[in-house]
Amino acid sequence: xxxxxxxxxxxxxxxxxxxxxxxxxxxxxxxxxxxxxxxxxxxxxxxxxxxxxxxxxxxxxxxxxxxxxxxxxxxxxxxxxxxxxxxxxxxxxxxxxxxxxxxxxxxxxxxxxxxxxxxxxxxxxxxxxxxxxxxxxxxxxxxxxxxxxxxxxxxxxxxxxxxxxxxxxxxxxxxxxxxxxxxxxxxxxxxxxxxxxxxxxxxxxxxxxxxxxxxxxxxxxxxxxxxxxxxxxxxxxxxxxxxxxxxxxxxxxxxxxxxxxxxxxxxxxxxxxxxxxxx
Amino acid sequence: xxxxxxxxxxxxxxxxxxxxxxxxxxxxxxxxxxxxxxxxxxxxxxxxxxxxxxxxxxxxxxxxxxxxxxxxxxxxxxxxxxxxxxxxxxxxxxxxxxxxxxxxxxxxxxxxxxxxxxxxxxxxxxxxxxxxxxxxxxxxxxxxxxxxxxxxxxxxxxxxxxxxxxxxxxxxxxxxxxxxxxxxxxxxxxxxxxxxxxxxxxxxxxxxxxxxxxxxxxxxxxxxxxxxxxxxxxxxxxxxxxxxxxxxxxxxxxxxxxxxxxxxxxxxxxxxxxxxxxxxxxxxxxxx
Numbered sequence: 001x002x003x004x005x006x007x008x009x010x011x012x013x014x015x016x017x018x019x020x021x022x023x024x025x026x027x028x029x030x031x032x033x034x035x036x037x038x039x040x041x042x043x044x045x046x047x048x049x050x051x052x053x054x055x056x057x058x059x060x061x062x063x064x065x066x067x068x069x070x071x072x073x074x075x076x077x078x079x080x081x082x083x084x085x086x087x088x089x090x091x092x093x094x095x096x097x098x099x100x101x102x103x104x105x106x107x108x109x110x111x112x113x114x115x116x117x118x119x120x121x122x123x124x125x126x127x128x129x130x131x132x133x134x135x136x137x138x139x140x141x142x143x144x145x146x147x148x149x150x151x152x153x154x155x156x157x158x159x160x161x162x163x164x165x166x167x168x169x170x171x172x173x174x175x176x177x178x179x180x181x182x183x184x185x186x187x188x189x190x191x192x193x194x195x196x197x198x199x200x201x202x203x204x205x206x207x208x209x210x211x212x213x214x215x216x217x218x219x220x221x222x223x224x225x226x227x228x229x230x231x232x233x234x235x236x237x238x239x240x241x242x243x244x245x246x247x248x249x250x251x252x253x254x255x256x257x258x259x260x261x262x263x264x265x266x267x268x269x270x271x272x273x274x275x276x277x278x279x
Numbered sequence: 280x281x282x283x284x285x286x287x288x289x290x291x292x293x294x295x296x297x298x299x300x301x302x303x304x305x306x307x308x309x310x311x312x313x314x315x316x317x318x319x320x321x322x323x324x325x326x327x328x329x330x331x332x333x334x335x336x337x338x339x340x341x342x343x344x345x346x347x348x349x350x351x352x353x354x355x356x357x358x359x360x361x362x363x364x365x366x367x368x369x370x371x372x373x374x375x376x377x378x379x380x381x382x383x384x385x386x387x388x389x390x391x392x393x394x395x396x397x398x399x400x401x402x403x404x405x406x407x408x409x410x411x412x413x414x415x416x417x418x419x420x421x422x423x424x425x426x427x428x429x430x431x432x433x434x435x436x437x438x439x440x441x442x443x444x445x446x447x448x449x450x451x452x453x454x455x456x457x458x459x460x461x462x463x464x465x466x467x468x469x470x471x472x473x474x475x476x477x478x479x480x481x482x483x484x485x486x487x488x489x490x491x492x493x494x495x496x497x498x499x500x501x502x503x504x505x506x507x508x509x510x511x512x513x514x515x516x517x518x519x520x521x522x523x524x525x526x527x528x529x530x531x532x533x534x535x536x537x538x539x540x541x542x543x544x545x546x547x548x549x550x551x552x553x554x555x556x557x558x559x560x561x562x563x564x565x566x567x
């Protein structure tokens with residue numbers, strides 16, 4: 001039996017620069033890492049295809065500069081793709097390439113179908129608006145116009161991410177990094193999006209907060225059945241969260257499969273090195 | 280050498296550009312159209328946007344009224360009137376009903392406007408999303424994508440902080456169900472006057488180089504949440520101590536002798552008109 005993927009990405013390419021005669025063909029580009037030494041074009045994502053199924057957590061690992069964040073930005077429409085297609089399993093949007101939609105429709109998908117937690121809370125939160133306001137922003141964007149309702153949802157979410165309610169009117173700029181990250185998660189979850197993107201959520205947090213945040217993510221997945229795409233360079237995070245994992249190197253997918261399989265029996269030389277360097 | 284000043288101060292090329300901008304603004308209600316704001320003999324931020332619209336529209340038959348926060352005699356209104364009159368020679372009036380062109384700062388007159396009139400409002404901050412997003416190229420995209428959660432969020436924050444929306448002026452409005460627009464710092468009391476207005480309303484921001492418009496008979500609704508409906512300033516049980524009007528926007532004053540709080544019409548010409556008509560009635564009753 002074949003299940004329909006919730007989000008399917010096909011042949012996604014993202015490059016910075018126009019390319020030259022030496023690097024435009026797909027095979028044997030002659031790149032140094034992801035960079036063409038002749039014209040300076042950077043191939044951040046090359047021919048990425050992936051599928052995200054309902055309720056699963058898909059991990060993406062790779063070293064710095066391997067194209068993980070570029071991929072996330074493209075999927076969340078923060079930056080435009082060079083080429084490629086994405087489809088979402090949704091009544092209204094079925095069979096439509098998401099990357100080819102109008103900016104207004106993309107905005108609609110961001111507001112109604114997606115949630116995003118950035119590595120740096122500065123990108124996901126309005127630091128000078130209250131925490132409850134930040135959560136309301138997402139709800140307002142999704143069409144809610146009832147203050148009482150939004151306040152109630154915001155309160156229950158803040159409780160869920162262990163932010164004391166008496167601090168809900170405080171601005172996230174006064175919060176610690178870990179608290180900011182948790183407010184960001186609450187915001188991303190506020191309108192129950194079917195797809196959640198998590199970009200290096202635990203990087204830079206101390207270990208106890210890291211554990212809290214990971215716990216929270218795992219619980220959310222179990223309770224709400226939200227599909228997540230988790231980007232991290234930390235294999236421990238991937239091991240704990242992800243059901244399936246994709247390994248990226250220099251803008252390409254070099255290996256993918258069940259997380260256990262990849263961690264126990266890595267096939268690609270780079271993945272082997274990555275796994276063996278895990279402390 | 281003394282050069283003869285051009286009719287209505289601006290050269291014809293400038294007027295043409297401003298009129299074209301106005302036409303575009305009327306065609307897209309609520310959309311801020313950029314224009315090349317001219318250097319004027321008053322400082323930017325002192326009504327140059329409104330003044331440029333007035334000067335580019337005014338003709339010899341026009342009758343002009345200029346208001347500054349409801350007052351016809353305040354310095355800013357008087358200087359603008361003088362400039363326009365000395366360069367055009369048009370008739371100046373204080374009666375709202377007699378004027379064909381009304382330039383106003385921060386008020387819409389109490390006397391209902393008609394389809395024969397044009398109201399020009401001076402705007403300090405044309406971008407309703409500016410507090411939420413500082414970058415112009417981003418606010419332009421937000422308008423294009425009809426993404427107005429920022430404007431709503433600002434009202435939400437006020438409700439969280441103060442238990443109600445605390446915009447005393449410049450409460451954002453939806454124009455024609457498309458663009459969210461800053462109505463210029465008019466009190467909330469005047470917001471409903473914009474809805475289905477008979478008169479053409481033009482808004483000019485000289486410093487920010489934007490012109491936008493509400494064509495006659497356009498839907499204008501103030502932003503409000505379901506459980507926090509839009510409310511005008513409340514003047515129940517208050518009335519003007521001069522003319523007795525109780526259905527107008529009132530200024531709060533302190534009587535220096537008695538120390539009591541008293542109220543007075545903000546629209547001075549409206550108050551004067553009422554006082555004059557009351558006077559006539561008294562005289563009329565004596566004659567009879």
